[in-house]
Amino acid sequence: MNYCPECGGPVARQVPSGDDRPRDVCTSCHRIHYQNPKLVVGALPEWRDRILLCRRAIAPRADYWTLPAGYLENGETAAEGAQRETREEAGAHVTDLAPFGLFDLPHVNQIYLMFRGRLTSPALAPGPESHAAALFTEAEIPWNRLAFTVIEDTLKCYFADRTRGRFTLHTGRIAPGRWVDRAPP
Ligand code: ZN
Numbered sequence: 001m002n003y004c005p006e007c008g009g010p011v012a013r014q015v016p017s018g019d020d021r022p023r024d025v026c027t028s029c030h031r032i033h034y035q036n037p038k039l040v041v042g043a044l045p046e047w048r049d050r051i052l053l054c055r056r057a058i059a060p061r062a063d064y065w066t067l068p069a070g071y072l073e074n075g076e077t078a079a080e081g082a083q084r085e086t087r088e089e090a091g092a093h094v095t096d097l098a099p100f101g102l103f104d105l106p107h108v109n110q111i112y113l114m115f116r117g118r119l120t121s122p123a124l125a126p127g128p129e130s131h132a133a134a135l136f137t138e139a140e141i142p143w144n145r146l147a148f149t150v151i152e153d154t155l156k157c158y159f160a161d162r163t164r165g166r167f168t169l170h171t172g173r174i175a176p177g178r179w180v181d182r183a184p185p
Contacts, residue, residue, distance in 0.1 A: 001033055004033070006031050007026060007028050009026050012025055035109075041072045041081035041085065041114075042085060043069070043086045044116045045086055045090070045119045047122045047135050050135035050136055052136075056130065057129055057130050058129050060147075061148065063131065065145050065146055065151075066146065067114070067154060070088075078113050079097045083097070089127055090130065091124055094118065099113065099114075099115055100154070100157070101154050101170045102170070102171045103170075103174050107176040141159075149174050153172070
């Protein structure tokens with residue numbers, strides 16, 4: 001941040017008094033502009049024995065498959081955000097949402113909260129952020145064409161739970177970039 005979004009004054013990186021780390025501080029109005037991790041909300045939409053995936057139309061990781069997910073917006077609940085992302089990316093409605101995964105990604109300052117949910121219809125209509133949306137059985141999941149490690153881990157946890165017949169809340173820290181070595185689709 002170079003200029004203060006409040007007054008337009010120049011911003012300096014400094015440790016405010018009583019704080020323990022550098023912040024963006026306006027040298028004119030002295031506001032402190034804190035930056036904190038963002039919450040990404042997403043869905044694991046089920047239709048019978050299939051899971052909805054979307055093929056990304058946008059960077060990063062265009063053309064790779066992902067679960068519907070995106071930044072939570074102001075004024076909505078986490079579950080509403082997961083429903084909105086499913087609607088925007090796949091044109092689908094997911095209901096009966098239950099928290100399934102809470103994953104820390106401190107290397108990119110994000111937390112993912114993934115909900116398991118049920119599609120009300122198998123009809124899909126991918127939006128501008130998706131090249132395609134489709135329903136996959138476990139055997140059909142394109143494991144080497146998934147967009148992000150957190151999506152791969154979410155799906156692995158899901159199928160492991162489904163196999164043993166009991167779903168629980170999964171938590172964990174996602175390490176950076178296991179996917180970077182993969183060949184493009
Ligand atoms: Zn200012």
